[in-house]
Amino acid sequence: MALYNQFTSLPFIPYKIVMALIENDNLCKLLYYNTYDCLDKPNLTYEQKIEMIWSQNDNRMDKYNIFLTNTMSNEMTDAKCMLQCYRYDTKPDNYVISTLCYRFDFLFGSTTAMVEYGGYPCNRGDVFEMELMKSLNGKDVAGIGYLQYNRMLSRLCGSNVGIGNNSTFTGVSIVMATQIGDVDNGNCS
């Protein structure tokens, strides 16, 4: 009897993505500190990194920096940086394998858009995109193969600037893809 894709590892992929991201100290500092010299600030402790993640349905979403959903329903009162990481698109290639796209929306205050990197003033979104690629491009996050920034895997892969509210917040949105083909029980190991 033919085996069909059960998507059993699907729910665990965002968790594994975030766990890979928080291993990157520079990326965490870009999120945590909204100053120009954020990369010169002290590395975050493990507890500080975990506390940035909204995960237990706390009503005060505005207190967090990392979300595994596409909507942050509280108004922002300060120019903090936020990362929204969520499944953006799913396309079945066949009955066994599907291609999943994950979107990373990195938002930051318009007046905190620059950081010093390598001695030069750089756009915070550019530095973030670089650090994200270092951590995730080619990363095994479950499923088949790796998470990739690869147009040949999905034509949705790419990044664009200009998310935000055209006023106090701006940002960059990045889409990466991976494949999934679970024909037996999966778990998050």
Added chain:
Amino acid sequence: MFQDMNRVITRGKKYKFDVNTWLTYEETNEEEPYCEILVRRCNNIAKWVDTETGAIIEEPCILDYTLSATNPKKDKDVIVSGGSVTLIIQGNEQTHKLEPNQRFIFNKKPYKYVAINNYMQNDYVTNEVPLLFLDCDLDVIQPDDDIQNNIANRHSYNYGINIIQDNTEQFNGFKGKLDVEVKFNDNIVDRNVVWESNQFATVSQNGEYTLIGNVGDIAQIKAYIEGNPSVYDIVDITIVNAILDEYDLVIEPIYTKIYQNKINTFAVTLYKNNVAQTDVVTYTTSGADKSKYTLTQNGNEFTLVGLGYSNIPLTIIFTSGTQTKSINIQLKSAF
């Protein structure tokens, strides 16, 4: 209108007549040859949880007459009710701590505070703002709301306090020390604790007590979170002539869960008549697979490290002499 021309009146001051509270909306004494204020009756009560103590704060308030912007919000995939109301409330120590996104429930309808007029200072010296105007938008009910009592997100802030030692017996004049742990949503937290006792004991603010009653009296010692007396624990100590040795194995603090990559340390101590002993404690583990945690012992101090999620909790049984105590700890993911 007041008879006394020199009466001190300020915007935001509350007055109570019969069962109603009235809030001073405007002082008009500067324009008039008599002492007069304009007041509005508080038509509702704003309730919210003090996140530091779990206490419910209640403040009489005025909800303005007009509910504006009531058109349902139709956008993309879901329609929600629209509505905006102005909440007028006294500016005091509690209300000045309110932050945007704070939610309130009025007559089973939830609102979220989105904007504030907090700049109408009474004077240029103290810069005090005695009256606040909050713009609140109609929100959706959330699972942790206490709709019946009109307290938003009430069930998200669960505080508990536990006096580690159990009820016991002791003789008159005995001096001992009680320990307490405060939990917020099952996590051990550091909060100020107030100690009180009845007439048969004295207790200091760090839990040291002395029994002063007579044989047969029951000394009651109570500990509660400062600012929230409704969260408390009481231990009874019966004053006796002679005592049988009482043993207790005490785990401090008691963890019920540990997250991946988190390190929890705790001590297990044998107490004899509420006095700590130095006897070594042994332990056995069962339940969760050993690949999901590490547990090490140094004297009677234990260090537990979570290595990953387990659907089977870790059970640890501690033994010292004839005393045993067990705890179950959930092994959770990193977040």
